Amino acid sequence: MLKFCPRCGSSVQETMRFCKNCGAALGEDKAHEEIPAGPAPEPSEKAGRKRLYLLIAAVCVIFIVAGLGYLFSQTSLSISSDPAGAGVYLDSEFRGVTPCVIHTLLPGEYQLEFRHDGYPPWQKNITVTLGRAESISADLSDNLIPDVKVACLSAETIQNTTGATDCIYKKGEAVSISGTAVRPHPKENPAITVSVYAQGTTTPLKTQSVAILSDNTYNFTFDGTTLPSGNYRLVASLPSGQKSAAVFTIESQEDTNIRILRQIVEDYHKIHTYSMDDYFICADMALDVWNIVDTRGMRAVLATGNIKDPNADWKEYNHAWVLVEAAPLQWVALETTGGYLVYKNNNPNYYRGMFFVNPKDLKTNMDLRRDYNNEIERSATIVSQYNAKASEYNAELEAYRSLERSYNTKYAGQNLTASEYQEALSMRNTLETESQKLIQSKAELDQMTITYNNEKQIMDNITTQISALAAKGANLMNS
Structure with missing residues (x-):
């Protein structure tokens, strides 16, 4: 049964609650009562009705487009992060900085990523549904891993066998270490547990709860007076069980x-x-x-x-x-x-x-060693010459004694003829000459002995000087 809108007069279906032309509510008044059929319309009436149908179709299109626009206007993504200021990327495309709202997203699957300095990337796969407004909030601390970075306050550091830096503390020096760590959740009253172990042991020498500051740093100091020299391990752990370790060394002066x-x-x-x-x-x-x-x-x-x-x-x-x-x-x-x-x-x-005790004394010793070696060479030369001269002297002495024995046997105490007397005189002259040679050789040997003794005295003096220098060093080592 056909009805008409009481406001604009447009024809409406019996089941409609609102006019599709002006949107007015359709009540149960007399305007909606059935109208008896009239005579067939004239041709001019048919043209008017055609225009009416076209108008109705246009209104329907407008409503459809408006409805779709409304639906798309409701497909949005509200995004926030802690801390704020993270870059927002959908499928690697930059879409803003948190907090922000992304409108008119097409439905489908996306990879959402937050990027923030000081935090590892935060990623999540999301689904956007047509006509729905979504809200996503991320705590970027969730992806952080504890990282204890030791900043030694001691005077020295060394490279250990793994290439990492060890902190070196003198025995008795207070061990002061600073580092960084992730603030655990909840963030109220954040703390990290620090334990100190002797290298290779499992029982801590000291365990202490250390506050983590708002900038994710912490400071840890304890008195190392009672710790013996050796290698130690510092372990920082969060309530979640995550741990990170650093090493340090306490050295004696030796x-x-x-x-x-x-x-x-x-x-x-x-x-x-x-x-x-x-x-x-x-x-x-x-x-x-x-x-x-x-x-x-x-x-x-x-x-x-x-x-x-x-x-x-x-x-x-x-x-x-x-x-x-x-x-x-x-x-x-x-x-x-x-x-x-x-x-x-x-x-x-x-x-x-x-x-x-010092380079001067060693250099003096080296000079004395050279002098001593030179004296050794000179002494060896003198000894060689002495031995050669002594051999010559002994040969001459033996020849002299042989000639002397011959003289005594043939001429001494004998009645000599004139000829024999002349032979005796000649042999006696020879003995005199040989005796002078022996005296000269003996004098040369005596001089060589004096020279050798002088060289020996020089070497003894060198030995005394070297010993005196060495005694200074020995006294230093025992003092």
Whole structure:
């Protein structure tokens, strides 16, 4: 049954509640009562009705488009993050900075990503539904992993075997470490648990709850006076069970000195070559290293000896090195020609020999050694000449005694003829000549003996001077 709108007069279906033309509510008034059928319309009436149908179709299209627009206007994505200021990306396309709203999204699957300095990327796959407004909020801290970064407040650091940096603390020094860590949830009163272990152990020496500041940093200090020297491990853990570790070392003064000395001798060896087995070359190398050690303020002596023969005399000493006091009266040998340390239990011969308190004394010793060697050569020459002259003298003496025996046998106390008398006189003259030669040879031998004794006295004086220099070094090592 056909009805008409009471407001605009448009025809409406009986089942409609609102006019499709003007939107007016359709009531149960008399305007909606059935109208009796009239006579057939004239042609002009047909044209009017056609225009009416076209108008109705246009209105329907408008309503459809408006409805779709309304639906799309409701397809939006409200996005926020903690902290704010994160870049928002949908399928890797930048769409704004949190907090923000993305409108008129087409329905479908998207990859949502937040990017923020100081936080790892936060990602999530989302589904956008036609006509629905979605809200997404992300806590960027959810993806953070604890990371303990140790900033040593000690004077030194070293590289450990893994290439990481170890903090070095002197024995008795308070251990102060700063670091960073993620604030756990909930964020109220955030804290991290810090435990200290001796390396290789599972029972902590100390456990402490440390507050994490608003910038994700924390500071940890404890008195290391009672900790023995050695390697330690610091473990920072969150209530969630996530952990991160750092290492530090507490060194005694001896440990520190040993580490420094090892580095000195290794570095020196890298750029210096021990080209030949020579006492004076290794002595020069020992002098170089002694000077390096001395600049570090450590007591050191220069040593000479025989590292293969513990019973060798100083004249057989053929090597030089450095001894350094790593701890009171605790000395360690630096093998400068090899680039390593030698401990007493490895080779005690490095701790025997002669010791000199400074380069001047060692250089004086080296000069005296040269002088002594020269005296040895001169003495050897004198001894050789003496032995040759003594052999000559003994041969002449034997010839003289033989001639003397012959003279005594043939002429002494005999009644001689004139001819025999002349022979006796000639032989006696020969004996006189040979006697003078013997006297001269004996005088030469005596002079050689005096010269040799003088050389020996010089060598004894050199030995005394060398011993005096060495005694100074020995006194230093025992004081």
